[in-house]
Every structure is written in C-alpha cells, then in structure tokens.
Amino acid sequence: MGWTSTLRSVQPCFPLTPRRKTGSRDTMPRFISTTVLKRDVFSETHKGYFEDAPDVAVIRRIVSAAPWWSKPVAWKLARQEIRALKAVKGIPGTPTLLMTDKDGLYRLWSDGTPLHLARPQDAFWYQDARRLLHAMRRAGITHNDIAKPQNWLVLPDGSAGVIDFQLAKLHKRRGRLYRIMAYEDRRHLIKQKRSFAPHLLTPAERRILARRSLPSRIWLMTGKKLYNAVTRGIFNWSDGEGTGDRIDLEGPSIIAALKRHPAVTDVALAVYPFPRKGTGLYAFAEAPDGVNTDDLAALQGSHVKKGGADLIQPVARLPRYADGTPRDDILRLIAMNQMTELEVLVAGDPDMAAIAAEIAAGRLNFTDRRISSMEGRG
Template sequence: MTAFQVGALLKEDQLGRVERVDRMEPGGLVPIAVRRVACGGRLPGSRAVARLLARRERRALERLAGLAHVPRLVRDDALVFLPSLDGRTPRAEDVLVRSWLEGAPLHLATALPRDFFERLDELVLAVHARGVCHNDLHKEQNVLVLVDGRPALVDFQLASVHAEGSRAVRVRALEDLRHVEKHRRRYTRWGRGPDGAHEPTRGAGAELSRSLLARAWRKSGKPVYNAVTRGLLRTRDGEARRPSSGPWPAWSDPVGPDAPAAIRGCPGGTPSACAGGDRGGARRGARGPSGP
C-alpha cells in the first residue's frame, strides 16, 4: 500500500494554507503534489473568497489538461483527506490538489538556458491558445525553472478562462506577454544576458505597453487591492523578486523548442501565430487591466 503524508507547510494566510504532499518510498520522501486548502481564516467571508479563487484555478487547470509544463489536477481522495501537519483534516470541498513540478522559482534560479525566455514565450502562448490567461505573471515566483532548464507556470488562482480564439483571450493575453517581456529585459540587460550583452533580448511582448485601462487599474484599483490583501487578508508574500544587486543566474546551453507540446494549439503551429494580429491593437491600448 502506497503511503502519503503532508511533508511541509508552504504557505498559510487568511485564505487558507498551501501544503506539499509527499509519497513515502524506501529511499525517503518524494514530493508528488501541492494541496491548496481553501478554508479561509478568522476574517468573515475569507473562506468564500478562498473557494472562489480555488474554483478559478481548477477551471484553468481543467482547460490546460495535457499541456506540458503546467500543473495537472490530481483527483485522489487519499491526498484530499490527509491530515495537515497540525492534525487538522480538511473538508473535501475546500481542497484542490495539483501535481508537483520539480524546479526553482525564477528569482532563485542559479542558471538559465540561453533560450529560456523564448521557451517561456512559447509556453505562455500555448496557454493562451487554450483560452486561458494567467493574469499574475508579474510575480517571478509564478515562473518556475524546471530541473532540465525549461520554464513552467504555477499558481492559476487569478487565471481567466475564455472561448478559444476569442477577442477576450487575445486582449487579456497581451498583459501576460508584457509581464514576460519585463522579466526578459530585467534578466538580459546591463551585461546580465548571455555573453555579457548590454542590450536586452526581445520577445513576443517587446512592442507592448500598458493600456489605458491597465493604467487606471494601477492608479485606482491596485492600491485598494494591496490594502485588502496586505492589510486585511495578509496574503501577500512580498512578491519575491531577485534583488538588483544579484546574484544573477549563469547562462547555460539552450534547451531548444519543446514542439509540439509547448506550442500545442497555436494556429499555424508557431508562437507568432498565437500572438499575431493584435500587436497593433496592443499599441493602441486595446487591452484589459494588468494583474495586481
């Protein structure tokens, strides 16, 4: 009989807790899943908010089923009803379990393949091709560097799901690409990039700028969001970011395209086909608000 246990508490706040689930093997504990328990906290209404976010994540991961380098939903009662480290057993309706992805968040990675951000563009475009926008890619901790150097995306709590190929997904997807481009510029400018180049490399989001609606969100909506999440819910984790002083990752050999899995669903079979057609609209500001 396979035995499982909660191996670590990864995060706990007013929305609930996030735990690592391990499988016990002869050689030791092996991480296999992440369990989100949307039980809320003492703040009235926090459980309802937590369950809403969990439903958003579940819906996004269901749409992305089978896509490489994003978590998959795990449906196993043996993992749902495991006692937490403090002995509490969660209610089934509060639990979402997703697969464990072995890697390091971008801000902690010690090495990156030379084509890391090209592969990240491909992955984000593949997610968009399924009708899903992540909406939280400004956080470096939501981009993982897997053990083989390829990128992965996690934490789809704020993700939105749309009809594939719809205008809604094309418009909102541009904010995801803009945030990827911000990470690319930060990691490849001022001599930080491959071969010490001082000019940042450019990707799918190179020509994108913040829309009028996104600017309005930044000036009016985001301060309220920050007050709620940091003050009332206390859910913000500091949005961990690599300090400007470094250390910056070393650059390793490119990993190459992960075709067809990483760009599965792109019309025409290329990343540019997924992004194409709306670049001009992006420069005219035809986009939704950026993530928090």
Template sequence: MSSPSEDAEVLSARWTEGVLLKRDVFSTVERGRFRTADGDVEAVLRRIDQVPWWSYLPARHLFGRERRALALARDLRVGPELLWAGRQALVRGFIDGVALHLAKPFGDAAYFRSAKQALRKLHRAGICHNDLAKEQNWLVGRDGRAYLTDFQLAACFRTRGRLFRIAAYEDLRHLLKHKRSYAADALTPKERKILARKSLVASIWLATGKKVYRAITRGLFNFTDREGGGRRLVNDAPVLIGLIRQNPAVRDAAIVAFADRRTGVGLYAFVEADQTALEVRLRSDLAAAKGPKPPEHIQVVQALPRDASGKPRTEILQLVATNQLDLIEPMMTSAADRAFLKDILESRKNLRDRFNFETADLNSPSS
C-alpha cells in the same frame, strides 16, 4: 468551517502531510505526498476549509478559477498537473524547481525562450494566467525550463475575443518585464516595444482598480503577499534587522519568512557572528526594545551565504527556513558551497515541518 466529508475522506486516505508553504486568508497551501493509482507522488495541496468566514466567498471564487484552469491545462506540461479536486480542496503535482525570485536566472536567455513557449501553449488552450507580474508564479525547473503555478486569478476563454487578447498581451508583457530584469540583452526590438506600451485596460487598472484592490487586501484583509512573507516581512523584518545589527558582536543579519501552522507567517533570522551563544542576548535585546514581535527563530552562523556582489543569498536562506532542502542542491555551484551550507543546515532551527524533503548530497558526511 470544516471540509466536506468526501474531501476529508479522500485526504485522510491519500494525502501525507508535509511542509506548510503558505497560509493566508484565502487558502492554506502545503507540500506533501498524494497516493495515485501508480503510487505515491510529490504533490501540493490547496485547501480553503480553514480560511476565516469573512474571506470564504472570495477564497471560494479563487479556488474555482484555479480548479478550472488546471483541468483545462492538464496535458500542456507547462504547469502543475491536477491530480484531484474536491469541493474545498485540490491536489496538484509538485514541480521540481524553484521560484524565479529564488533562482535568479541572470543571463539565461534559454529559460525565457522556454517561458515564452509555455505562455504560448497556455494561450492556445484559451487560458490567461493574469498574475504573472509575481516572480513566485514563475518556476525555474531542475531541467532549466519555465513552468507556471498559482492559477487562482486565471481566466478560461472559449473564444479569442478582445478581452482574451488584452489578457494574453498583459501576460506576455509581464513575462518580458522579468526578462528585462534577468536577461535584458536578450530582448528583441519587438519585445522592447511591447514593454513600452501597456494596454488601455492595464493603464486604467493601475490608475483605479489596483488602488481599490490594495485598499481591500491590505486594509480590510490585512493581507500583503510579498513572496508569501506578508506584513511581517514587509514591515517588521527591516526594523528587526536594524535592532539586531546594533549589537557589536553582529557582523550582519538577514531575515526571511516561512509559513507557520500556528501563526500563519513566521520570521527566521540568520545572524552572522562568532559567538554561537549570542541568540539569548539578542532575544533579550529585542524584547527590551519593545518593537515588532521578535523572529520565531534566530540562528547564529559563522558566515552568511553571499552572491558575487557580497549580498546575503536570501533565496537559499528562504529554502533552509522552509526545510525544502532538496531544492537547494541545484543552486549550489561548487563543493565549497555545499560544505559551507552544511554547517547552516546542521544547526537549523525550524524542524516542526521537516518532513522528508532532504537531499543526500547536502546531508551526507563530508569525505
């Protein structure tokens, strides 16, 4: 299903293709640059002209909800600015920040105060997001503030009736669940009471509607949105990691997902080992095992980046796999971290969507 001619003309003249962020049965999302009256700006494109015919109607519905919400929230500065919208595509401003599940703002009470203020602004404008349980829909900006994204399930209300109040309450409750995960000590007594009490609608949804939703999306549409990784990250990655670790030369391994223009979702394996030529043997072993499809990319590294507890920092590896190197810099805490990561970046495998989102600090020669 091709894009309407007017959409195609605008995108051809004003959009510069960049990194593919996500591709599923409901839309294709990519990062690039968009030409405005003030010059080119970093932006994000969502388009539905490439979705399968059987998912077009729900995709169209979700697209319309996001377009309405972004138009209404244009001046709030709590989410992406709507730069342009057509019939089957829209362009929103790029927010310089990373998703909550990547940033992991442990103990950052200021971030969650900012998040609460952002949510209050959104609700005052009559908008309820309705999808804030997902950490990837909360961004931690480079300025440390909270921003919201992905308004496909958002609802716009003209009056603050009962349905609005229920949706707004659930938005807040989902925010507080994230606050409990990252900054539990900052929860107030009132916030703890909200966490302990779901709305009746939410309780009914969990008992009935959510089961139907999962049956449709995961069964009929074969769609699982685990941080954009889909079924391969959920089902295949754990099996593949187990197979890779069976090789005695492997100390550890981590697998992350990346959006792929040909297959939708690709897997990128980072393998900690001393033998850089180990990739060929690993591919042979995975093929012989006749298990899940092997990762599109296997990169052998001397050491995986790890957090204080010793676990691989998959949030950094995720950004390496998607070539969003400019978003890694704020997550580096020392010169040693930068030097360590530089070795991984110089031998990274996924160069198809490299574009120009590299940061000089990470790619400059060591002094």
C-alpha cells in the same frame, strides 16, 4: 490503476472526484504533510506525499482552512484554479491536477528552480516560456499572475514552467477581455526578460514594454490604490517595498538586548515584508538549551528604546558559513517564507538542509510576499 502506479506514472489523467469506499482498494490513501509552504486568508498550501507513494511530491491546497469571512472568495479562487488546471492538462510546463475533495485540491509538485534564483541568461528559456504562453492561450487560459518571478520555473531540463493558477481565467470566448489579458501575460513575460536577461530583448519587445494596455493604465491610476488598501490593510499582504535600513539602525540594540539572556549564544536578523508598507525585522536567537520567547520579548522591551524585532524565534543552532558567521541567505528565505527557494539553496548540502528544515519548521511568518528589491542580490 491504483494510486501508487498512477502517481508514479505522472499522468495528468487522475480522477477529480475521489472514490472513498471503505475497505476498497480505490480508497484515497492518507496525505502526509512535510512542509507548510504558505498560509493566508484563502488557503493553506502544504507539500507532502501520499503514504503509499512517498517518493512522489504532492501539493495540497486546503481551502477549507480559510476563515469564515474569506471563504466565499477563497472557494471562488479555488474553482478558478481547478478549471484552469483542467484546461491546461497535458501542456508541458503546467501543473498536473490530481484530484479535488471537499477541502480543496491536490496537484503534483512542479520540480524546478524559481526564475529569480535561476536567472537564465540564454534565449532558450525565454523562447520556451513564450511557447508555454501560446499553448495556454490556445487552451483559452490567461494566467494573470506571471508578473511574479516565483510563479515561473526553470525546469530540470532547462525548459519553462509556470505555477499558481489561482488568478487564471478560462475564457469561453476569445473577445476583447481575453486579448487584453493575453497581451498583459506576454508583456509580463518580457518584463521578466528585462529583469534577468536584458541583453536578449528585441526591438519589438522594447516597444511592447513601453505600451501598456488601456485597462492596465487605468488600473495603475485607480484600481491599484484600492487593491493596495485592501490587500495590505485587510489581508496583511505587501508587495515588498524597499528594505530600508532597519537592520543597520535597530540591529545592534536588538542583538545586544537578546544576548543578555544567559541561554542565548548568538542572534541573527533578517527582514521580511511587513503588513502595509515597509519591512519587519525577524530575530533568530540561538539557544542550544532552549529559551522562552516571552523572556526574550521582555528583554527587548526593556533594553531597546526604539523599534525592535517584530518576530523573535529561538533556534537550537544557526546555519553558518565556513568562517562561522550566520548564513543570512538561508535565514532571509525562512523569514520571508520562501520554502521552495530554500530547498533549492540547500539541496546539495544535507547537513545544512537539516539545520534549515529544523528552523523552518518553527518559523513565524507564513505569508509568501517577497521583497522585490532583494531579488537582484547575488
């Protein structure tokens, strides 16, 4: 079976070691990247397709792109992900691993809507998510990162899906560690239910929410402080603390300063998670004929006395609502590098999708950290 027929059949049985005989029909075709979804110290994650199967979306995680100092950890995480994806092979709702190579891995794109956008209100999705956790548990897998709603999907048929297995663990023994991790996975699923459908919580689930495992309590009291110091200080991660009022306080002066440039016709602001605590300000400067970013930064430096935009991106045109105001929902997702959510948001509007894609292609933030206080919005 060739690459094209294998991909289109969507069978989770693709060889994990590619055959690269020059001139052979089995030679791996070229991967075409269409979007960079994420870039951090552990890998680059691209969405694209193989040139002989352009209708099949593929995710490419490039671990070799990690800087030298983080490569050992990056490859450890990649090997964990590969082992976990092999273990969940065939479980509905889990990603399909296609292959690995010297640079990383390929898997099929998981088509679905992130949980915090879909916000299911009926019991079916949560029941199916529990079914999915049970199936993973039977395979000896704990996910360990499903506290993030963006790692849960509502699939097109309404069932549950889960992605991002970098922190997943394949347990050879079903001992105490396995039981604790499985319990925490279950507990985090119930927390998602509490966030998006609290009316569905059962008395038993409320009791589980009130009862953390002992390692979890110890982690909160000790390990999380060290984790935050490392991830926010060294890796420039943030868990997305509150947005504060930077747009209200600094926005007017930033907009006025950037509009001083004759090429700038409008300015829109968005927030994104900033390294360590707090949020950054992201300015989109509309300049149909183009403008130099250094000139905009100089204007801001001269006319904004306190604060200022942390990132300034010139764009040919801003996405707009029918009344002409900038689409803050689209710009916010671009600023926070939420490309999956962006695709969902503009899927039914080809013209808006084209504008969003043009801006996203030049975006300046490639981390995938979220601002949790914004998830409850409309």
